[in-house]
Amino acid sequence: xxxxxxxxxxxxxxxxxxxxxxxxxxxxxxxxxxxxxxxxxxxxxxxxxxxxxxxxxxxxxxxxxxxxxxxxxxxxxxxxxxxxxxxxxxxxxxxxxxxxxxxxxxxxxxxxxxxxxxxxxxxxxxxxxxxxxxxxxxxxxxxxxxxxxxxxxxxxxxxxxxxxxxxxxxxxxxxxxxxxxxxxxxxxxxxxxxxxxxxxxxxxxxxxxxxxxxxxxxxxxxxxxxxxxxxxxxxxxxxxxxxxxxxxxxxxxxxxxxxxxxxxxxxxxxxxxxxxxxxxxxxxxxxxxxxxxxxxxxxxxxxxxxxxxxxxxxxxxxxxxxxxxxxxxxxxxxxxxxxxxxxxxxxxxxxxxxxxxxxxxxxxxxxxxxxxxxxxxxxxxxxxxxxxxxxxxxxxxxxxxxxxxxxxxxxxxxxxxxxxxxxxxxxxxxxxxxxxxxxxxxxxxxxxxxxxxxxxxxxxxxxxxxxxxxxxxxxxxxxxxxxxxxxxxxxxxxxxxxxxxxxxxxxxxxxxxxxxxxxxxxxxxxxxxxxxxxxxxxxxxxxxxxxxxxxxxxxxxxxxxxxxxxxxxxxxxxxx
Numbered sequence: 001x002x003x004x005x006x007x008x009x010x011x012x013x014x015x016x017x018x019x020x021x022x023x024x025x026x027x028x029x030x031x032x033x034x035x036x037x038x039x040x041x042x043x044x045x046x047x048x049x050x051x052x053x054x055x056x057x058x059x060x061x062x063x064x065x066x067x068x069x070x071x072x073x074x075x076x077x078x079x080x081x082x083x084x085x086x087x088x089x090x091x092x093x094x095x096x097x098x099x100x101x102x103x104x105x106x107x108x109x110x111x112x113x114x115x116x117x118x119x120x121x122x123x124x125x126x127x128x129x130x131x132x133x134x135x136x137x138x139x140x141x142x143x144x145x146x147x148x149x150x151x152x153x154x155x156x157x158x159x160x161x162x163x164x165x166x167x168x169x170x171x172x173x174x175x176x177x178x179x180x181x182x183x184x185x186x187x188x189x190x191x192x193x194x195x196x197x198x199x200x201x202x203x204x205x206x207x208x209x210x211x212x213x214x215x216x217x218x219x220x221x222x223x224x225x226x227x228x229x230x231x232x233x234x235x236x237x238x239x240x241x242x243x244x245x246x247x248x249x250x251x252x253x254x255x256x257x258x259x260x261x262x263x264x265x266x267x268x269x270x271x272x273x274x275x276x277x278x279x280x281x282x283x284x285x286x287x288x289x290x291x292x293x294x295x296x297x298x299x300x301x302x303x304x305x306x307x308x309x310x311x312x313x314x315x316x317x318x319x320x321x322x323x324x325x326x327x328x329x330x331x332x333x334x335x336x337x338x339x340x341x342x343x344x345x346x347x348x349x350x351x352x353x354x355x356x357x358x359x360x361x362x363x364x365x366x367x368x369x370x371x372x373x374x375x376x377x378x379x380x381x382x383x384x385x386x387x388x389x390x391x392x393x394x395x396x397x398x399x400x401x402x403x404x405x406x407x408x409x410x411x412x413x414x415x416x417x418x419x420x421x422x423x424x425x426x427x428x429x430x431x432x433x434x435x436x437x438x439x440x441x442x443x444x445x446x447x448x449x450x451x452x453x454x455x456x457x458x459x460x461x462x463x464x465x466x467x468x469x470x471x472x473x474x475x476x477x478x479x480x481x482x483x484x485x486x487x488x489x490x491x492x493x494x495x496x497x498x499x500x501x502x503x504x505x506x507x508x509x510x511x512x513x514x515x516x517x518x519x520x521x522x523x524x525x526x527x528x529x530x531x532x533x534x535x536x537x538x539x540x541x542x543x544x545x546x547x548x549x550x551x552x553x554x555x556x557x558x559x560x561x562x563x564x565x566x567x568x569x570x571x572x573x574x575x576x
Contacts, residue, residue: 042121043135044071046094060117060138062108079105079114093123094131103141116145181328186219188321189296193221195317196310198298200275204244205285205294205325216294223275243282243295251311254303255280279305283318287326296321359393362386417459417542419567424454424463424494428487431467439471443480450487454494457567462539466547469532470498470559478502478556489565493545496561505551513549536561544568 040057044050051069053061061077063069078086082104093100100121105114121136185203193201200222238260242248252258255277277299285293296318298306366386369378428450439446467485474483478500486497505513514537533547540547544564551557 038140040138041135042138043133045133046131057138060115060140061106062112062115077106077108079107081105090134093121094134097123097125100134100136103145113142115140115142117141181325181332182219184324184328185217185321186221188317188324189219189221192296192314192317193298195313196281196298196306197300198222198279198281198305199300201296201298203285203294203296206292239280240282240295243284243297244292246284246286246290246292248284249311249315250280250282251306251308252280253306254278255299275299276301278303281306281310281314283311283314285318285322285325287322293322293325356393356397359390362389417462417568419457419459421455422458422460422463424456424458424496424563425450425452425487427460427463428467428485428496431464431471432485435468435471438475439483442475444474444483447482447484448486449484451489454487454489454565456494456563456565458543458563459539462543463563466536466539466561467496467498469536470561472532473559474498474500474502481556492565494561494563494565496563497558499556499558501556504553504555505549505557506553510549510551514547542568 038056040054040060042051042053042057044052049070051071051074053063053069055065057063058065058069061074063073063077075083075087086102086104089100089102092098100119100123103116103118106117107114118139118141119136121134123131124133124135126132185205189201189203192198192203200220202218202220204216204218206216239250239255239258242250255261258280279298279300279302281298283296285295287293296314298314300306429448432446432448436446471483474481479502481501483501484497484499486499488495514533537547540561540563544567545562547559547561549557549559
């Protein structure tokens with residue numbers, strides 16, 4: 001066997017001192033490193049009621065620099081929403097010997113900002129397995145969490161931006177391709193509502209009817225149409241007026257607290273049952289010519305939803321919408337013009353063919369009689385009848401041509417008035433005398449009530465045309481019924497009334513009888529281009545007056561022509 005090693009000499013006191021000093025230096029360096037890393041230390045003897053926290057740990061929890069610390073003190077420092085999670089983790093560490101590691105918030109109180117801590121710990125047990133000691137470290141991770149939150153927010157914003165870009169691109173493509181106004185505005189409303197994160201959105205926009213008069217339509221997104229069906233169209237209140245006048249964008253975190261809100265009686269705010277609106281964004285849609293087409297409106301029941309970002313997105317989209325709507329309205333006008341042209345050509349060809357066919361048949365009959373050397377066909381009575389028939393056809397052709405010329409002048413804005421003092425009583429009597437044979441032949445019983453001396457500054461020929469068109473209308477639609485023509489002066493206006501006892505006009509048709517090519521019967525039932533009342537309306541309106549009808553089915557019709565005695569204020573005699 002090898003010789004045993006000789007026993008080593010015990011360290012001298014100097015060596016022991018040196019070793020102790022080195023351990024102290026290592027401990028101090030370790031403490032400096034821990035302090036530099038911002039790590040706090042805590043421990044608790046589970047047989048004691050207090051927790052030992054070093055200075056850094058106290059700072060982390062917002063505790064005083066000295067004094068006893070109990071678990072209750074620590075609980076008060078933890079954010080109320082995180083306390084249950086923290087104590088559940090501590091219980092598991094004690095009961096299940098699980099490691100303790102948790103990130104939670106510290107609420108220092110007052111105006112101090114919330115901090116985030118990362119706390120880890122371990123439970124030490126005795127030989128019998130009983131938990132005796134619990135200790136660990138704390139680290140302030142507020143900066144890390146802020147960085148994480150910033151990165152997360154950046155990713156969210158980036159994702160939102162990509163989604164918004166996709167929406168904007170797809171919407172832009174749709175705007176460029178879509179020429180149907182209804183589809184276009186609905187697509188815009190949906191896209192804008194999604195872009196600005198609104199709970200609901202609406203687009204109120206103006207359209208023109210056949211007479212060039214504006215009326216309002218709307219589209220909705222985020223809510224069914226029934227949600228607005230029982231409410232009237234928005235008025236130019238203090239809240240809505242800047243949008244409908246194109247004065248600028250309105251964005252409010254809480255519209256109910258806006259000084260412009262709640263000034264209109266009787267509700268002084270939103271009507272009962274209205275969608276809850278707190279956050280509010282309204283952007284006018286203005287055409288290239290400066291015309292306010294309408295407005296995009298967005299709402300959300302929570303306050304503070306719309307920011308400058310949403311405002312910029314919707315404003316950019318509104319500019320694209322205005323261009324697209326201009327294009328769509330232009331396309332719509334072209335379609336209407338084409339439809340009107342086709343309708344006109346169809347009606348005109350039919351109406352022109354009738355007198356032409358009549359004259360052609362008469363001419364062929366005369367040619368056959370001439371070739372047959374039939375003198376009996378040319379007796380004075382027969383020749384007179386043929387001449388009268390030819391004159392009627394020529395008169396009908398002349399009326400059709402005059403109507404076509406008038407509608408062309410109206411469309412071009414060149415309907416001329418030659419103004420002079422005119423006695424409307426004389427005009428009415430002369431027209432009635434001219435129409436009397438036709439009216440009597442058609443079975444009309446005539447009644448005249450003409451106030452004498454109704455003199456105004458008018459165009460005599462055009463007013464004859466108005467009354468002639470009204471009488472022709474009665475001949476077409478109310479043959480054989482009593483007919484009354486009256487004239488009176490009321491409130492500095494001449495009021496001419498033509499009443500028949502015909503079948504009357506249903507309320508749903510009364511708004512369109514003054515439009516172009518409108519006839520309440522089929523082409524086989526009623527002759528004419530459907531222009532008489534349309535031309536009469538334009539003549540009356542050119543004089544500064546108005547024409548309207550009162551009627552009911554089965555109760556005849558009363559046409560009223562109201563003309564200011566002073567004539568049109570902005571037209572000089574002989575000028576267009």
